[in-house]
Each structure stands twice: as structure tokens, then as C-alpha cells.
Amino acid sequence: MILHQRGGEGPRDLDHGTTPPDGRPIDEQPKWRRDFPVDWAQDEYVSRRELVKFMVLTSAAMVAGQFWIVLKSTFGRTAARSSDVPIARVDELPIGGAKTFTYPEGSTPRLLVRTGAVTFVAYDQQCTHLLCPVVPAVEVGRLHCPCHNGWFDLATGRPVAGPPQRALPRIFVEIRDGSVYATGVEESTT
Numbered sequence: 001m002i003l004h005q006r007g008g009e010g011p012r013d014l015d016h017g018t019t020p021p022d023g024r025p026i027d028e029q030p031k032w033r034r035d036f037p038v039d040w041a042q043d044e045y046v047s048r049r050e051l052v053k054f055m056v057l058t059s060a061a062m063v064a065g066q067f068w069i070v071l072k073s074t075f076g077r078t079a080a081r082s083s084d085v086p087i088a089r090v091d092e093l094p095i096g097g098a099k100t101f102t103y104p105e106g107s108t109p110r111l112l113v114r115t116g117a118v119t120f121v122a123y124d125q126q127c128t129h130l131l132c133p134v135v136p137a138v139e140v141g142r143l144h145c146p147c148h149n150g151w152f153d154l155a156t157g158r159p160v161a162g163p164p165q166r167a168l169p170r171i172f173v174e175i176r177d178g179s180v181y182a183t184g185v186e187e188s189t190t
């Protein structure tokens with residue numbers, strides 16, 4: 001970069017060092033100038049260059065972070081497959097009925113809800129806000145947390161109202177031979 005100096009001293013190339021005012025080589029300059037060979041103009045130029053580099057790197061990191069958040073929110077819910085365990089007989093629950101169970105053994109309470117003649121959904125029963133147990137509100141297609149009036153969609157487990165921000169972890173279920181089996185847990189990585 002070429003900088004035109006004040007006072008008619010002529011241009012200087014800021015990328016290749018500072019020219020002393022008397023034009024003598026640097027090893028003939030006083031000690032203070034040899035110790036601090038960068039003048040104000042060059043110092044400001046280097047600072048601006050460093051600032052631009054910092055801003056570019058910071059912006060790139062922010063873009064990468066946003067991209068990662070989008071990826072996680074899109075694909076962040078993964079299924080952890082465990083062995084299949086029978087958790088209820090199909091005729092055990094009326095449509096709209098529910099029961100709690102554990103899966104895998106020793107887990108936090110899970111909630112199984114019968115939503116139709118051959119459809120069941122199951123989720124972790126702990127609200128993702130502050131862990132109060134959610135209860136089914138099948139008539140409105142939701143799960144309700146009475147502690148702070150949080151609501152989740154019954155079909156997906158996603159929060160739809162109130163303080164909760166994260167979906168309830170889903171328990172995958174299958175119907176076989178008149179029984180409902182838990183077959184895996186959907187774990188949120190967000």
C-alpha cells in the first residue's frame with residue numbers, strides 16, 4: 001500500500017517498512033528509532049488490517065455457528081435403539097387413555113397415550129422446562145404441563161405454548177401381536 005505523507009515528504013510503501021525522515025539506513029539511526037521503527041501512519045495501517053482480518057474471521061465463525069444450529073435443529077433428534085419391550089396391551093387403554101411406564105428399565109417416567117384405534121404415541125413425561133410431569137389433553141391434541149401452563153403437541157412432542165422451548169423426547173412404539181412395544185428413544189441433541 002502506498003501512503004502519501006503530509007508535508008510533501010513523498011510516498012511510502014507501508015507494506016515494506018518505514019523510511020526514516022533523514023533517509024539514512026536503519027542501522028545508522030538513533031537507538032530509539034531502531035527500537036521503534038514503525039511510525040504512526042504505519043501503525044494505524046497495520047491496526048486497520050488486523051481489525052479487518054479479525055472481523056472477517058469473527059463473521060465466518062458466526063456464520064458457521066448459525067449453520068451448525070440450523071443443522072442441529074433440523075437433524076438433531078436422533079433415535080437410540082434399545083431392545084423392544086412390551087409396555088401395554090392394545091386393549092388395555094381406551095382411545096384417549098394413557099399410562100406411564102419406564103423404558104429402558106430404570107428410566108425417567110414415560111407416558112403412553114392412545115390417540116386412535118391403532119395409534120399410540122409415547123414421550124418422556126418430564127416437561128422440558130423444569131421437569132414437572134406432563135399430562136395428556138387428548139381432546140385438544142396436546143400434552144399439558146400444569147406447573148407453568150406449558151403445552152406440547154401430542155403428535156410431535158414439540159412445544160406449542162408456555163415456557164418450554166424443547167420438544168419432549170419421543171419413545172418409539174410399535175404394535176405387534178396385540179401389544180404395544182417400546183422400540184427406541186428419540187434423543188434431542190439440542
Ligand code: FES
Pocket residue numbers: 127128129130131132145146147148149150162163164
Ligand atoms: S415445568 Fe413445565 S411449564 Fe414449567
